[in-house]
Amino acid sequence: MKIPPVKGTRDFYPPDMVRRNWIIDGWKKVSVRNGFEEYDGPIFEYLKMFQIKSGDEIVEQLFSFEDRGGRDLALRPEITPTLARMVNQQINSLPKPIKWFSVPRLFRAERPQKGRLREFFQWNIDIIGADDNVLADAEVIFTTIDYLQEVGLSSKDVKVKMSSRKLLAAVLRNIGIPEDKHDALYTLLDKKAKLPPKTFTEMLDKQVHDSKQANKIKAFMELESVPHVEKMFSRDNEVVMANDELAEVRHRLDQMGVADYCIFDPSIVRGLAYYTGVVFEVHDVVGDLRAICGGGRFDNLLHDFGGPLIPATGMGMGDCVLQILFEQKGLIDKNLPEKQLDYFVATVDKPLNIGMADGVVEKTEEDIVVQLTAKLRLAGYFATFSYKAGGLSKQLKEASDRNAGKCIIIGEEFKNNQLVVKDMATGKQELVDYDKFLSGLKS
C-alpha cells in the first residue's frame, strides 16, 4: 500500500537534511556566541495556553486534539507561550537577564503557501529581565544581524526595519484615536504593505471615520526618519520619549557596527497586541518575500501567563522564507560544510567479496578491510570501504568521489604486515606497519 506524505509537510532526504542542518547549526552557533543558552519545550501543550497571547482566533490555525484523558491539547504554533510558562515556573531561581534561544519545530493548520508551510522550524532568541531595555533590544537585533552577516546576507540584501509600538500608541493618542480602538488598528496597520493602497485606505476609513485622523496615520507611516517624527509631533512628550528610546537602540546598533543594516520604518507594526516597545522585521531589499523574521519588546508576557511584570524582548525567524531567499541568492550550496571522509579502505587484487562468507574463514583481504575499518571508526574516524565489487582503480575513484583524506590499500605488502597509505590530496603513498598504524590510532 502506497501512502503519500501530508501536504504542507516536508521530507528531508539526506541532501535536504544537510541544508536544514546548515541553517539550524548557524542559528545555534550565532546564539551561543552572543551568550544565549538553548532550551526547548514539548511539541504539544494545553490548547488554552496558546489562546492567552494570541486570542481565540489562534484556535483556527492550530492542530488540536483531545488525549485519552479528555484534555484539549494542540501542536505548538510558536514557542513563546512555552517560554513564558517555563520561565514563570523557575522565575525566582533563574539568574537575570535570562538570555535563551530555541529552534523549535512548529505547526500551523493553514493552507500551505510559498514560504508558509504547515510544519517548519523557527529560531527564537529572547532576553528577559534585563535592567537596560535599550541594550537588550539592541542585543536581540544585533544577534539577528550577526546571523544574517554570518550566512552572507549583506546590508545590500536585507534590511532591519525598525519602529516602536510605544511610539505608534503615542501617535494614535496624539491624533485622538481612543485607546479601545488601538488593538484592532494594529492588526490593520500591520497589513499595510501587503494590501493595495486603495484597499488599505478603505479599510482604514472603516475603522477611523474622521478623514483627518486617517490621513495623519497614513502620513506617520510614511515618515522616513526619526527626526521627521520629532518634527511632526514635537510638542507631544510621550511621542518624543518613545522616539528617543528608539534613537537610543539605533545608537547602540551603531556602536555595535551594524547600523548599515538598520532603517527606521514606522509602517512596521507587528499584528499582535502584545508588543509594548521596539518592533522590527527583516525584509529582503528586493521585497517580494514575506518578512524573514520579526520581533520586539513584550513587557507583559510573563505577567499574562501568571508571572511577575518583567521586561522581555525577542525575535523569531522561520526557516521557510529564509531558505527561499538563500536559494535566490545562491547562498546555500557554496556554504555547505564539505563531507569529511577520513579513510577509505581499499583492496588491490581481490574485489571485495560481498557474497556469503563461510562460518569459519581465513583472513582474506576483505576481512582485513572490515577489521581495519571497524578499528578506525572505534578510534573516532569516519572510515568506509566500497560496497561494490570492483578493482583498485574503481575503488580509488570512489575514494576520490567521496572526498577521502586518505586511502588505505590492502595488497601484496600485507603479507609483511604492511599497509599502503595514500594521501589523496598530494597523491603521496607510504608503507606503514599495520601494528604501528593501529597503536598510532589509540594514542
Next chain:
Amino acid sequence: MKIPPVKGTRDFYPPDMVRRNWIIDGWKKVSVRNGFEEYDGPIFEYLKMFQIKSGDEIVEQLFSFEDRGGRDLALRPEITPTLARMVNQQINSLPKPIKWFSVPRLFRAERPQKGRLREFFQWNIDIIGADDNVLADAEVIFTTIDYLQEVGLSSKDVKVKMSSRKLLAAVLRNIGIPEDKHDALYTLLDKKAKLPPKTFTEMLDKQVHDSKQANKIKAFMELESVPHVEKMFSRDNEVVMANDELAEVRHRLDQMGVADYCIFDPSIVRGLAYYTGVVFEVHDVVGDLRAICGGGRFDNLLHDFGGPLIPATGMGMGDCVLQILFEQKGLIDKNLPEKQLDYFVATVDKPLNIGMADGVVEKTEEDIVVQLTAKLRLAGYFATFSYKAGGLSKQLKEASDRNAGKCIIIGEEFKNNQLVVKDMATGKQELVDYDKFLSGLKS
C-alpha cells in the same frame, strides 16, 4: 493564568538541553563516522500509515487527529514507516546500499512510566539494499556498540543480546507449531523476561496446548550458545542454516573487535511480526531497566509499503532509558562539553552603567565594552560582558566562573588606545593596541 505542562512531556531548561544535545550529538557523530547519512520526515503522517507495520492495535497508542480537510493524521510513534515511504518514493535513484540515520522526536499516547514518556527522541540507523546481509546486520550492531563505547558504557555495563527470528521460526516449525500461530507467539515470547515464570508458563500453555511442545519452546529459549542449538536441532536443515547465519554475524562482530559486547540469547524475540532475520536488544548487565535499544532484519518492510522486495536491517534507541542508565553510571556530567567563553570584556573604574543612556553620548568605558563585544561576536568569538553593576574584581570572578579563555580589561590604558588582555589560565596580562587587536580579529 498559570497553565502546567502536559504530563509525560519534558521541559528542557538549559542544563537539560545540554544533556539532550550531548546524547543526540553523540548519536549523530557515531552515525556519520559509520557512513550513515541523516534524513527526517514530518512529525505527523496519515494515520493509516502506522497501521501497516504495527497493525490496528497501534491506533490505541497514537495521538491522532483530523485536520480541517477531514484527513485522519497521527503524530509519529516511530519513523520506520516514514523511512519506508521515503525510500519507496525514490527507490530507483537512490544508490545502494542506503545507509541512513535519523533522530526523530516520537510520540506515544500511553500512561507515562519510568523510561517511557509520551514524547521522546529515538536514534534510528538502517541499511537498505545491501548485497551482504550478514555484513549489514553486523554493521548495524557494530555502530550501536560504537556509540555505547563512545559514551563510556563498556561490555561490563551492557550486553548486546542476539538471536534470530528466522531461527525461532525454524525451531517453532521443527517443534510442530502451525505457521498461523507464530505471530501471536512472538508477542508472548517477547514478554518472557518481563513476566513472572509462572505467569509466562500459564500464558504459553494457553497458546500451545501440547505440554511437550511448550517445554521444548522454553528449553530453546534458555539455551546458552549457538552450539547448544545445533546440538538440540542438529538434523533440521532450516535451523542449522539460520544458526549459521547468526554465527556469521557473530564472526563479523568478532573481526570488528566488539565480540565482548555480544551474547547469544534465544529469549530475544522482538514483539512485532515484521522481523525476518537477526534480532537484538541491548540491556544493562544489572538488568533492572527496559531494553536500551532493539533492532534486527526486516526484509519485507519496503514491500509492505508498496515498494519492491529489498533487504533491510536497522536499530532504534530511545533517549529515556539511556538517560536513566547514564545517570546511574554517572556518565553524563563528566562527559558534557565544557562551555567555551572566548572573551569576557571588563571595565576597571566605572561599573557598567546599566541605566538609561542619553540619546547622544560620549564614548564611555561601557560604550567601548559594547562595541568591542559586538566586534568579537561578529568575528565569530563567544564574547560577553557583565550585566551586573560591580567593580573589576567582581567582573574577573564572573569571567572565571564562566570559564573565559581571556579577559579584556578597558581601563586607564584605553586613553592611549590600549587594552589589557589577561589570559585566564596563566594569569598573564599584556597591553595590546586596540586597532591592532581589531585588525588581528579580521585576519
